[in-house]
Amino acid sequence: MSLPSQANTGMSAASGATVRLKDRFDIQYDAPLAGLRSPSAPAFVARDAKASGGRHFALICDPKLPSRMEAVRKLQILKSSGVLTPVEVGAVDWAPANRRMFAIVFEQPLGERIVGLGDNTFDPWSEEAIVAYVVAPIVQTLIDLEREGVPHRGIRPGNVFFRDAARRVALLGDCVSAPPGMHQPVVYETIEGAMAQSHARGAGTIAQDLYALGVLVLHLLFGRMPSAGMTEDKVVEAKIKRGSYFALVDEQRVPAGLGELVRGLLIDEPQGRWRLGDVAMWLDGRRMTQKPVPAAPRAQRAFELEGEECVTARHLALVLDMMQPEPAGRVLRGQNFEQWVTRSLGDKQVVEAINTAFATRSDSAAGSAGENMQLISRMLMALDPAAPIRYRDAATTIDGVGTLLSVTMLNGGDVQLVAELLQARLPQFWCLRQGSSKGDDQAALRFFDKLLRYLEDKRPGYGIERVAYETTPGLHCLSPFIEGRYVDRPADLLAAIEFAVQAKTIDIWPIDRHIAAFIAAHERAVDDTLLYALVQTDPAARILGNLQLLAYLQDTYGPPLVPGLILLFGHQAKPVIERFKSRYTRARLQNGLAAVLKENSLRKLADYLDSADEQRRDAQRFQQARREFQQMTKQLEKCDRQEEELHSTAKIAGHSVAVKIAGLVSSGIVAVTLFAMGVL
Template sequence: MSRSEASEGQAGQGSGGLSLGVDGRFELLPGVRLPRLDSPHAEAYEARDLREPDRPHFALVCRRELLPRVDILERVSRLDRSSIVKPRQWGVVDWHPAGGRRFAIVFEQPGGGRVFGGSLGARAPIRLEDIRRFVIAPLVPLLQELSERGITHRAIRPDNLFYADESRRKVALGESVSAPPGLAQAAVFETIENGMAEPSGRGPGYPPDDLYAFGVLLAVLLTGEIPCADMTDQEIVAAKLKRGSYSALCGRARIPLAMLEPLRGLLCDDPSERWTAGDLKSWLGGRQLTPKLPALPPKATRPFRFAGAEYLDARSLAHALAHDWPSARPSLYDGKIADWMLRSLGNEPRAQLIGNTMRRRQYASAEDGCSDDRTVSRVLMALDPEAPLRYKGLAVNIEGLGAALAVDYHKPEKVQLFVEMLRGRLPLAWFDAQLANRPEFLSVKKLIEQACSFASRARAGFGIERCLYQLNPQWPCQSPLLAQEYVCYIKDLLPALERIAGRGMPSEEPVDRHIAAFCVARVRQVPERLLNNLAAQNTTVRHLAMLQLLADVQQRTGPARLPALTRWYANLLAPAIDGYRNRPYRKRLADEIARLVEQGELGLLSVLFDNPAAVRADEQGFAVARAQYRQAANRISWLEQGGLSGPDNVLRASRQAASMVSAVLAGLMLVVLTVFYAM
């Protein structure tokens, strides 16, 4: 079990702070802020190691709406390097300052302060020899180990660089796990493709992305200033596309001659040609490496005019179209882009793809009004297949789609874009547009295919909620009912609902669309009938389906007793008892429910209510009782209407009486005659 899972639900109030961990080794102090150790998306507080109190620690309390990188915490904590701020413990704590539960991560404090303090303004350059000895030498082995372990840092930037000790003769990278990867990175530190994407949708990336950011970091340390500081993100990406990253970032800077070679290698825009940590290690050892010159996009023989500007390559044109979506749509309809791709760039396959996309638009259904926007998105894929998936104002890397959805989920206008994108199967079109199949995309593609299917189904357990949890296995359930909880593992759902029920019987139903989608995404193999019943109009049927869903969760994950949650459901299903006509059975049912509430097993309560045999017996018994009642009522009515003393009835009764008297007299006469003659 990972320390993340082990710590879940094990946070409590310690002496003067909050304990974290199975053994309560670390104590968080909510009253002691450490703003100098804040991360861009998490506040720092003092933490104590109760076993080694002399070693200073701090804790980052993550924001609820941002997903920490839970999937790499364990691996980062095991890194055999002192050149990174490593996590020591993590889990969920009852964070009273915010009135709810939060994810917290404990780190050992770096020995010195930040290299760049709080701001990123201009400052004195660092000497080349110091950079080689105190920055490159300690960080290259770290980057190599990260790469070998399949971990990306994704937060390499000047303000996340610390002095490892008080002597300030060695540096360490800061943390990179308190928020989604790349979220805090400025576009200048990102590759062209990552810079095009929204920060929330950049994804974990690959080791070459960290090497690129390291190259920009070295340029900052050498020059004392951030490259392109006066440019917008869009302008920075456009400059890199036009001139190449090295020329755009370092072209006007005074770079020492000895650093030209590594910077050209690290800032190479082709990830397959970019220097690796091994190349840097060889360079440190004195080996000369010749970086490949940047391969700029093919230039057209004549420019394409759009929005008052001229473009000579397809990538720059696609970048401009993506940032002026309203103007992009009409500019595509005349077919000039496909003609330009064919005649000016000589790219027949891409020109044909654009032409096919435009022809497909003529037959596409426009019932949702999105077909034109989807056409623009597909044309952008044809122009620049390496770019992120772009739709209207949204741009996400395919591996960052899930994280972007999670971060922006509470922004309705953004969520609508994700819904349209998934229903239009644009992520799958992005895969089809790639120039080559990449093995690392196989698992992602399968998840995306499922998400596109889920987005098109509106019932409970599906929809955009299901996509949210399917694409983000560690994302906590976003149900309003769980607003003060932090439930990211299915095993923690029922204890959270038990706590809520224990604080007072809520008026809401225990299962909403979020909880249903969360359960289905984490449990899998939920029967189709049950999912259909979750949306039933009949209240009893719907509540019973909810009970059956959570009963299945309890059977799989525990805990064994949930008395408060069972009582919650018993109250919801109480009207179903009145549906039985048999009063003694209703009394026995009520007594049995009271017993099961104390026992706290949702499954037994589910079986009690989901009892077709009892329903049939009650219906049959009621049918018999109703027939008997009807017969008795008819008899009473007949008597009340004088049926007993009526002429017909008197005549019939008289005849019956006369017949009986006659029969008796005849019998007596026969007996008398028999006796007389016998004598």
């Protein structure tokens, strides 16, 4: 056996710059451990500050990939000696990348990898060594993992170590630093997993680990990768046409004993594949009989397409998936396809599923092109229900939708594609196509219905962002304000926002859609009214929505001092104060603001600016002022009426006096005239 040097995994004597994780482990920047790295996570020396003599290393995870946090927690509880178990995890300030990154500390295995990284060929192992050193200890470890519900999803030669210095007991390597199954070569994946995108293969079950164990046995037996030299597409095609066992063994000789084991582990139908109990009995020397597995229906005549002669529905689905959408759609709508399915294939379940696929429509389809893509996706599931959900350029298992979305977000991809997949209810169609009423399938249906409601709700705290955090536990907050701080729990959120405010990354609104969705996904106690306030057009309502939500975080988790946020809200307080009607209240609040800001408490500031008692008193005073104003208005109106009456009376009296005076004057004039004429 060709194995890497033990020196590759030894502790470095250097004492360069370090970063402390959880006040315990010092991770050394300049002491990489090439022999312990994972494909997407370099390894570094980690020293335990609280104990001496231990041998630890840390993996620094790629921030563009979500870690398996649920698996981390379960492994820490399990503490199995057969798999690398996280001793401590958390984000650290990683100077080489100038950002915070997620670190996972493990104990170093006493032995090296069973096959060195980059060793494409090596001396073949003996049958006895494979069984005693690899199969037996891995099966025992898988029994422990199955009990905790944690599939490993990373069984391959470069990720299996020796647990002991004598190199006699296999130890499963890292399975938490990247999405499940992401780094598995296609040959190590079941047909279904191999057809999915590497980051969307899903955790699956221990059945996938047993399949990988079967491939590992062949790999060690041959001294090279099974199907070496074949492209990934050709590997999948060969497995579909010939079955995994014959496709991978090809013309190689397999000893009878191992042949029985490998045949059982590489059965493509999950219901027929050996389970852990079967392998344990085989290890005890009991001869196993292969479980009868009904073969996939074969058509009476082949359906010729793209130069391929397809005799099974699965093979036809594979060829259709590789075609361009327009010609694939024409094939599916064509008479030849219908006749082949109904007359030649003769599979009633496939016929019913195809009819359902044609009958299913989605209002979200973007015109004829969108309808065509959705039809193709449903038809592929009708033909091959066990295969991944395939839509446009996406291919995901049912439990890989979350990592498909999160990796797309983390790498700046097109999340609309995932949104369309959900809006078209393709996961629900997949679940129904399984033809099972088991609790897990029903739970999955309810879960995706809930995700669709989140997706279609455009309020802050919902939308595609909420879907990402609900489907990927442990995904850190992807707000551009704080993504570099790697906040994966609400307890660290406020400190990261404060950091961004002081760094001038945030200058107006501290909470964006990602932060709102992250809070909503983790804090069920948060009232929707607070989230809705974040998009109010009224500046005062929006300021208070941000302030109240951040005050909740400070009340729940701290930190006690957030001077940057206090100053930010202090500068924005004017619109909030101006909403009070009373000039006296506005003046009093403005004059008392400085004293409240000095207390450095978001809760006290929120209570000061958003006091229910103060608002009630202001409203009461305003209503009292309105009543007094109305009363004064009525008095003024009365005075106006009285004034008008006086004017009218005076006018009438004046007219009467004037008439009398005019009469007297006229009489006087007549008298004078008559006197002058000598009449008088």
